[in-house]
Amino acid sequence: MQDLYDLLGVDRDADGDTIKKAYRRLARQLHPDVNPDPATQEKFKEISHAYEVLSDPQKRAAYDRGGSDIFGGPGFGQGAGFSFTDIMDAFFGGGAPGSTAAGRGPRPRVRRGQDALIRLDVELAEAAFGISREIKVDTAVLCETCNGDGAAPGSKPVTCETCHGAGEVAHVQRSFLGEIRTLRPCAACRGFGTIIPEPCRECSGDGRVRARRSLTVRIPAGVDTGTRVQLAEKGEVGPGGGPAGDLYVEIHVAPHATFTRHNNDLHCTVSVPMTAAALGTSIKIPTLEADLPSEDKSKRETSFQLELKAGTQSGAEHIMHSRGVPGLRGTTRGDLIVTVVVETPTKLDGRQELLMRELAAARDELSPDGTIKPSTPKSVFGRLRDAFNQH
Template identity: 75%
Template sequence: MSQDLYDLLGVTRDADADDIKKAYRKLARQYHPDVNPDAASQEKFKEVSRAYEVLSDPQKRAAYDRGGDPFAGMGGFGGQGAGFSFTDIMDAFFGGGGAAPGGGRGPRSRVRRGQDALIRIDVELAEAAFGVTRELKVDTAVVCTTCGGEGAAPGSHPVPCETCRGAGEVAHVQRSFLGEVRTLRPCAACRGFGTIIPDPCRECSGDGRVRSRRTLTVKIPAGVDTGTRVQLGEQGEVGPGGGPAGDLYVEINVAAHDTFTRQGDDLHCTITLPMTAAALGTTLTLPTLEADLDQGAGSGVETSFDLEIRPGTQSGAEQVLRGRGVPGLRGGGRGNLVVHTVVETPTRLDPRQEELLHELAALRSEEQPTGQVRPASKSVFGRLRDAFNPH
């Protein structure tokens, strides 16, 4: 070892373990064969890897500082007893740091958060507009009451895995140009948990949870629409090992209404008027959306209102009634009710009705109407052409 190992890594002799690891990561990224495949870089990578192997191990570092051989009894660098964790190389490139003591990641927990659940319900338009409380039957995973979520039969408990000694990982050593490279893989015997359940609970088969149907009460807020999701925290699937439950989402589907259609917070409805009523004007009684609510007699809820039709109302006319729409989901008042008018022309007349209409046409000088032909609107290019060619 002709060159000082501290100089190789670019650290002082009193550098701590974190400084040494940071320096190695920087140099490994610079000289790794995947980045610089030339022979000089490969040799440099071996040197800094060897320096890191010594200085990252307290015993080898102490032997080196005393002037001894840090690989004494180990067959030298790359010998039978030497080698370093492949985790260190991966950390150099991907910034690891979640390793457990000894370079591994440690056993994974049997207890994990459960998945979120989704159910869909149908509500009436009035219920969506003004809110409603529903009882729902849901089928989700719940904690096994027999084992309390542990997964072991009553009176027994999980025991440490003999294969990995509770680490949840086993080491695999491979030879490479770097020497012996050690990689850690999840233990196949315990599936990485570090423990084994010798006597699983017969109720949940060791999972710590069972499926059960239960009843929940959900409050649907006023103003929801199709596609709105109401979140119920921790009411979803209980996790493996009796872990915390996920959330339950209730997705709303609003059923079609016989009178009203909804566009955002606005309601729309269409009324059909006889020709005479449109000409003379009239008053109609229209139901409100509140009429669909089962409030009972004497509740004070307005179930209908009078709509004034002005004389001479044309087919296609609209009336906007402020504040008679749907309440906003996040407040801000109610939308509007838009009433669309369709004027109906009679198709069958008896002789007397036909006679009266002829008299009306004569009084209005409309016996031989010429009609009005309106020119079609010009295209954008047509208007531009006329603008540049006025004559």
């Protein structure tokens, strides 16, 4: 009988990696798929048997003590017990997926539930100052009949007789490589390792049922469209009565009749007659607090007076600090920007037209030439900003 070390072409003091590399190199050369010659197939069995002995520390130690092949000849796939796992380990450096060494065991019946997402429409004032809202959620809840275990009252799951609780069964196939042993989920218990002989009629053995429930969600101040509020463990209950997932409430802020929001700033436009802009005036401007319920307005300023100086031009902006939307993660508020639009009268009666002409004559403006000033072309970013502001 040829020495096993000589068969693999390694020294007697070679380590495990060296032996594995030597076998891998020879196996690729002598594999029956590559070289179907009968003599080559016999040689392949011999090196496979040599690798089986020398790659096992206990078998190798016994072989070294005996000085000869005390484990018998190259009974590949038979007396030697060479398995598909050994080949996969030699070629790929690990156990074969689904092999005995890589068994997964039974699947748990109790698993975490899925997260849920719902949309909530709110008004701008509600998003700015926060609100508590009751919502209705259709989701999976714990089955109260079986308390989540899926079995009818008075019964309980029993160990699967097919896999004996392992959740997997072994399948053996014979090939030119010997016996290939793989593990597959047990079809009788679907991989759970247990069978429910009498499923709960309410939930059909799932441990949960669909139901509508009411929840109160607190919307923090400063949220905007797209903000998601997380309610931990308020999502779907898991199979088998497992822990519930999370519920996410996605905020959608409705358009406002007066204010437009940009980040935490509010924008609005006030129109004034030409005469008021020329002479100056005071305009009452509502605040966002005016939209709050009556009980929340008592200590809040619902309006203020905007003073327009004489000669105010159309397009003038007045920035009212800290009258915008509160920050979501801070105490500071944005600003309220009021843009003034001066309205030019389009229809004048006889007396108004006469007065207007007298004013124009007094100001030497009956035949004005106009003032032409150079304008600086806006940058690409400026044009993009204006385009966005128009929408």
